[in-house]
Amino acid sequence: AQFTALSSLVLLSACGGAQSSGEKDANGAGKVTADIGVISYISGPGAAYGEAITNGLKLANEEINKKGEVEINLVIEDSAGKQDQALTAAQKLMNSKNVTAIIGPTLSTEMNVVGPEADLNGVPIMGTSTTAEGIPQIGEYVFRNSLPEALAIPASIDKAIEKYDAKKVAILYGNDDVFTKSGFDTMKKAAEEKGLEILTIETFQKGQSDYNAQLTKIKSLKPDLILASALYNEGAVIMDQARKMGIDVPFVGGNGFNSPEVIKIAGDAANGLIVATPWYGDKDDQKVQDFVKKYEEKYGKKPDQFAAQAYDALYILAEALKNAGDADRDAVRDALAETKDFQGILGSFSFDKDGDVVMEPTVLVIDEGKFTVFE
Ligand code: LEU
Structure with missing residues (x-):
């Protein structure tokens, strides 16, 4: 009996729900x-x-x-x-x-x-x-x-390896943010899995404006590729300073880089940045x-x-x-x-x-x- 009562109750409420979502009258009720x-x-x-x-x-x-x-x-x-x-x-x-x-x-x-x-x-x-x-x-x-980064970053790294025959990478990431840290973990894991040599791992913090120390070290190690996990403000400044120092290798960026702000802030220095995204505005x-x-x-x-x-x-x-x-x-x-x-x-x-x-x-x-x- 209990079961019957319960199922008719379920049935009743199901009907009620269907009614309120379904047939609308002219007033949109x-x-x-x-x-x-x-x-x-x-x-x-x-x-x-x-x-x-x-x-x-x-x-x-x-x-x-x-x-x-x-x-x-x-x-x-x-x-x-x-x-x-x-x-x-x-x-x-x-x-x-x-x-x-x-x-x-x-x-x-x-x-x-x-x-x-x-x-x-x-x-x-x-x-x-x-x-x-x-x-x-x-x-x-x-x-x-x-x-998620877990789907985006490996796809970008694969492309970069295929295109540039990259073997050695440097990684740079913000260590005071959940997303930039997580992006780093994914980059490191992907680099290891794909047999890339990680030359150095450098860190920075939100709002930092001078990346000279990190970039000087990276430059001296001559990577084929730089993997960077940052939000656009820091990310764009990093690219700008890197290019000014003569670092011209491609960057693979996480999701934070996928903003037109990067181009707005870094200008030509943003060229050579690789990102993976589900969105492409020129898609046919x-x-x-x-x-x-x-x-x-x-x-x-x-x-x-x-x-x-x-x-x-x-x-x-x-x-x-x-x-x-x-x-x-x-x-x-x-x-x-x-x-x-x-x-x-x-x-x-x-x-x-x-x-x-x-x-x-x-x-x-x-x-x-x-x-x-x-x-
Ligand atoms: N993907 C970033 C995050 O998870 C945010 C985005 C706006 C760059 O924090």
Whole structure:
């Protein structure tokens, strides 16, 4: 009896859910409406990352709301790339009953403190740019749609070996950030696995402006390739100083380098930088070109990888809201986890069992001041 009662209850609630998501009347009644919190790095030295991300989200938001199947209201908070500020923003968002899910934060360093809190509170959270090892494994409410370093870096190194017959490398990384450290671990592991000789491992910290000591040592060892794990500010200055010192070998960079800011700051010194990414704006694909056009019209510049990933992320979340049929946090988490073969501007997207990304990277190189496919 108990079983029968329970199953009819399940049946009943399933019908209710289907009704509220499905048949809409002329006034749009029954459509899922939700506040989505956003924690983004929109002020401070890495603000161009957060600007691109929030631009991508706002564009997707306009389109999604126009379609009318779900209604999303973005509640955007600035974290300034800082752990404590990201956590304060997360707490504010989580305490708001209307916030169904959170997008962000921008840095893995921030997600490392925000993710466990969101998981504990049962709030689904999805990073759109967090690429360090272990992010989705923080908990079952934690997701990302950004290609992790573990998939990107080995692809870049393979290409560099193939193209330049590289045998000896130097590694340079920021040792005070979760993402730059994780990128380093991946670089070291990949270099070892591919039989590269690691001549030296050099470190730096956020905000550092002089890399003379590290680069002098690297130069004296004559590597074929430099592997660098940095955010754009430090990364661009490193390349600029390296070229000025006469170091002209290619760089393989982690995800932090995949920003037009690197070219803006380093100019010609950025040429020869290799990065892997799921996003290539010149791709001959209608969906990609439509997005690029709309983004350019709205913001007066081309979208970068961070804008593209954020744009797809909101669509993935909108799809989950629609499938959940309800703005309930648990229902949306479950629907999100089910995401499979979502066709976005980054190609076909699925989560694996941990909520991590299954995707193929494209390897790019900066040539004559422009990211181009590395062939
Ligand atoms: N991928 C970086 C991270 O995980 C952030 C990105 C904005 C460069 O921290």
